[in-house]
Amino acid sequence: MKKRVVIFALTLLALPVLAQKKVSEVDAIKAAIEKESNAFFEINHDAWMDSWVHAPYSYWSFVDSEGMSHYEGWDAIEIGFNDYFITSKPSNSKIERQWLETRVYGTGAFVRFKQRIITNGVPGVEQTEIRILEKDKDKKDWKIVLVGVLKKS
Numbered sequence: 001m002k003k004r005v006v007i008f009a010l011t012l013l014a015l016p017v018l019a020q021k022k023v024s025e026v027d028a029i030k031a032a033i034e035k036e037s038n039a040f041f042e043i044n045h046d047a048w049m050d051s052w053v054h055a056p057y058s059y060w061s062f063v064d065s066e067g068m069s070h071y072e073g074w075d076a077i078e079i080g081f082n083d084y085f086i087t088s089k090p091s092n093s094k095i096e097r098q099w100l101e102t103r104v105y106g107t108g109a110f111v112r113f114k115q116r117i118i119t120n121g122v123p124g125v126e127q128t129e130i131r132i133l134e135k136d137k138d139k140k141d142w143k144i145v146l147v148g149v150l151k152k153s
Contacts, residue, residue, distance in 0.1 A: 026102050029109050032142035033131055034095075041093050045085040052077070053134050053145040064151035094118040107135040109142065127151045 036051035038044075052058060054074040061070035071077040098114040111131040117124040132146035 025104050025109075029102060029104070029111060029133055029142050030099065032133060032144065033111060033113075036144055037095055041091045041095075043085055043088050043090045048081075048085070049078070051144055053136075053143045054078075055145065058145050060147045062149045062151070065153035091119065096123075107137075109133045109135075125152055 032051060036048060039047035039051060052074065056073045056075075058074040058077055059070070059072055060077050060080070061068065071080040094117075096116045096118060099111070100114065101110070101112045103110045109132070111133070113129055115127045115129050117127075128150045130146070130148040131144055133142045134145050135141070136143050
């Protein structure tokens with residue numbers, strides 16, 4: 001009986017540690033998304049590239065009332081955004097996010113959120129976005145593998 005009580009007590013002590021790890025993973029995932037967005041608006045090409053999984057299965061898409069754009073594979077994503085990073089200037093835009101759902105599946109994660117970009121104090125149109133991320137095996141940090149954006153009209 002005493003052995004069972006000790007095992008039960010140790011299990012109870014471990015629960016907060018496991019819960020804390022889950023919370024810190026969610027925080028790390030959100031930070032990876034924010035890092036990619038900030039790098040994009042600050043025109044920091046190296047930080048933006050470092051935010052992504054460089055693989056043939058990486059994917060980026062954007063849909064609004066005018067149509068759809070998408071890039072399949074890291075090479076297409078990098079080429080597709082090359083002109084943006086050459087010709088654009090850093091923006092002082094702010095991003096408002098409402099995190100809707102974050103699910104962690106071992107070394108993979110799914111995130112859904114609403115986002116609004118505020119430029120010079122003027123809020124833009126709300127966008128619903130999804131991200132799929134993978135945890136880098138070597139660095140142990142989260143990288144984006146899929147971006148999906150639906151911009152409402």
